[in-house]
Amino acid sequence: MQRPTLDAVAARAGVSKSTVSRVINGVSTVAPRIREAVLDAVGELGYVPNAAARNLVTRRTDAVALVVSDPPKGLVSDDPLFAAVVRTASRALEAAGKQVVLMLAGSDESRERVERYVVAGHVDGVMLVSLHGADPLPYMLARKRVPMVSFGRSSAAVPYVENDNEGGAGLAVRHLLGLGRRRVATITGPMDLIASQERLAGYNGAVREAGCRSMMALGDFTRISGAEAMDQLLQDDPQLDAVFAANDLMAIGALHVLRKHGRRVPDDVAVVGFDDIEAAQYTAPPLTTVRSPMDAQALATVELLLDLFEEGAQESVVMPCDLVIRESA
């Protein structure tokens, strides 16, 4: 699998390696007819520059690591949003001429692998997808002074793009309140996720503002945990008339339990979720939920990284959410 080298092209075109290199890299100071000759030779030989040799001297790779920081339970990459984020970010990065290296970092071992890979110079920078508050990875990499941004807030050390979780939760709860509901409960996400904390804060703020009391049950963003939490809430207060679940998966679990207990949705109990995952359209009844602009957010994160490459330090970004009203509330 011997590929042609710069030397071979130079020989064939009857010029020096320097000249071939200039043509390949688009340096303009090359006589048109020589340029032609070089391009012909490149075409005939099917020459493609060797990446390792080039990186070695330029000290750039034009590649970016997309690191998905996966908590032990596999919460993030099991998330229906995972594929969308990866795909959107990949496309944007590729459009900017950056190659994407996907890395999953779930264990200490894999985190170390990521660290070594990045430090070895395989990539020019890192885009982190991390929703885990206690994630050690941002610290590890920040210490190595690697250009890095984060999709989802992760640590103070790294500029991030995040949706307005607190504002979105507020929107959801105020909608419920606006429907005349007064016993509005919430099912929370796992409390080590910053997003969960913020959504809970949004719920609390809106409920207090309306002079209602707060009722909550802990979940962990899985459907089953939503079902269990709903069971508990119903026991705590059989009169409750609304539930805000901190994500759609848990809202779906709650929907099932409500039906099992003979509660009509939304007549008896109104339900709102968060995320607007695909499945939210298919539930019975279709789920009212908070839409976080995933695509826009992924795109903004990519922008942030590119800006970082160009101009150095950048500020974090918070994107607004809106409410998708369907039939469950």
Add this chain to the structure above:
Amino acid sequence: MQRPTLDAVAARAGVSKSTVSRVINGVSTVAPRIREAVLDAVGELGYVPNAAARNLVTRRTDAVALVVSDPPKGLVSDDPLFAAVVRTASRALEAAGKQVVLMLAGSDESRERVERYVVAGHVDGVMLVSLHGADPLPYMLARKRVPMVSFGRSSAAVPYVENDNEGGAGLAVRHLLGLGRRRVATITGPMDLIASQERLAGYNGAVREAGCRSMMALGDFTRISGAEAMDQLLQDDPQLDAVFAANDLMAIGALHVLRKHGRRVPDDVAVVGFDDIEAAQYTAPPLTTVRSPMDAQALATVELLLDLFEEGAQESVVMPCDLVIRESA
């Protein structure tokens, strides 16, 4: 961001670069106390070998491109299975010490980028995720003699791992027949996908075997297409008592239409899907479907590639499917 080099480590440890290199690469012929000294120096300096320099001389990268060949409509990467395949394959590859470079190849432009990237020597081999019969990528890469395997059959030029689509479809239809159904229709996938063709063949075989007549409507693997196809089938034969949809998304669309038309599932019409996606558990009623062992398949594909690296040419693999019986049939 000046990182320490081999030279720096050698100087600090008071030995030659050659010796440091041997220690780093685990060559055993190094005196224990010298080894110690080198390791100490490495630790103190935080030395990590430069990847480009190393690749340049070894001509290996220990990286593998995971190329997701995305048809224009985004069918593959929108698929709920996408994330699972990417994650499973990534983990297995990383466990084998290979780094994973994710590449999306949807357009001619991106296919060319993939080709250049691979030829430039960034990776040692390619794992293709391609379900598209007419995909030009396998040919492009095979021509360059790049070690390559495919998750999902793509072209004769490349060894693949595939589930037994025909057998799985046969399983589904025979289950319907076994329930006493005699007017069994099918909703097909897009016909340029080999998987669709095979699932249709499985349906046809089973229906003919039972002496029933076949009824089909074309879909394209999207939920909406499943709904439209179901509408049409109901018009064609209001008496039909069973439907085999070539994937779960279309089965879900069919379920909605059946309910809208007042047909009870499974009493009036039994429904079976294919894939066993997450959402199949949440439909009303929960969907009976064909399970293709995604994880096992992704793992087998990784194995195939690793074998290819070790021993050269390998044979394709077909994995059996089984039926997950829930409530819709």
Add this chain to the structure above:
DNA sequence: CTGAAAGCGCTTACAG
């Protein structure tokens, strides 16, 4: 505008 030469940071025969 073009070429000769140095050098990027490693590995690997080859001596000793």
Add this chain to the structure above:
DNA sequence: CTGAAAGCGCTTACAG
């Protein structure tokens, strides 16, 4: 068991 030297395939000042 260890070191000096060559070389991997590029880019980039430096001359001319």
